[in-house]
Amino acid sequence: MHKNREIKSFVLRGGRMSLQQRQVLSVFWPKFGISVAENEQLDLAAIFNKTNPKVIFEIGFGNGVTLADMAEKNPEYSFLGVEVYTTGISNLLLLIEEKNLTNIRIIQHDAVAVLRNNIKDHALHKVQIFFPDPWPKLRHRKRRLVNPLFVELLTSKIISGGILHMATDWEDYAIQMLNVVSSNSHFTNSAGLGNFSSDKLGRSETKFERRGARLGHGVWDLVFCLSDR
Numbered sequence: 001m002h003k004n005r006e007i008k009s010f011v012l013r014g015g016r017m018s019l020q021q022r023q024v025l026s027v028f029w030p031k032f033g034i035s036v037a038e039n040e041q042l043d044l045a046a047i048f049n050k051t052n053p054k055v056i057f058e059i060g061f062g063n064g065v066t067l068a069d070m071a072e073k074n075p076e077y078s079f080l081g082v083e084v085y086t087t088g089i090s091n092l093l094l095l096i097e098e099k100n101l102t103n104i105r106i107i108q109h110d111a112v113a114v115l116r117n118n119i120k121d122h123a124l125h126k127v128q129i130f131f132p133d134p135w136p137k138l139r140h141r142k143r144r145l146v147n148p149l150f151v152e153l154l155t156s157k158i159i160s161g162g163i164l165h166m167a168t169d170w171e172d173y174a175i176q177m178l179n180v181v182s183s184n185s186h187f188t189n190s191a192g193l194g195n196f197s198s199d200k201l202g203r204s205e206t207k208f209e210r211r212g213a214r215l216g217h218g219v220w221d222l223v224f225c226l227s228d229r
């Protein structure tokens, strides 16, 4: 048995792609998709065709609407979205094309592996994680993305002075995020020790945020800054 097999923060949903999704992927993936191989570090300057791009790395963009909106409003930043969900990827590809965006690229893979294997140290301006899968059942909690090892990995990938922005509509996950990131001495809470952030840093409402609101959930944003390592 493989003892170190990692617990993933997602479960791949099966299901067939529609004809339109297949067409979108075949036409636009070659333009905006980035394939990754293990142990091949990405050249972000070449990918975004910019010297020293300010890269915002979004994990789990879902249907991509919020990511496309942020990229449209912030052309000076380069957005690298990582998602495993093919329908969401196809949706974002369409949005990129419709909005004529040049500052988004997409990776379809486990973002934890991408960070570990493909992103150079201190290459990211910001990491954003909006409404990650909450895994509310006690026996599934080990799947939650935001845990001490993951946060330690982020400290080596974000630039000094860079930002970690997270949001969730699950109060106990919000508290877990707050505790886990606050316990890492490299991060400083931008809202002050023990506080959630009232600043959403230009994040527009996401699909899962709307879903949470319909269920009567609150929303907690967390913004941390990485100090010198």
Ligand SMILES: C[S@@+](CC[C@H](N)C(=O)[O-])C[C@H]1O[C@@H](n2cnc3c(N)ncnc32)[C@H](O)[C@@H]1O
Residues within 6 Å of the ligand: 009, 010, 059, 060, 061, 062, 063, 082, 083, 084, 085, 088, 109, 110, 111, 112, 129, 130, 131, 132, 133, 134, 145, 206, 207, 208, 209
């Ligand atoms: C609850 S949804 C939220 C989507 C979107 N951010 C929103 O707020 O509407 C979480 C998303 O994260 C993706 N995800 C979970 N773990 C991931 C990982 N390790 N790498 C890439 N994507 C991941 C899932 O496929 C899912 O689409």
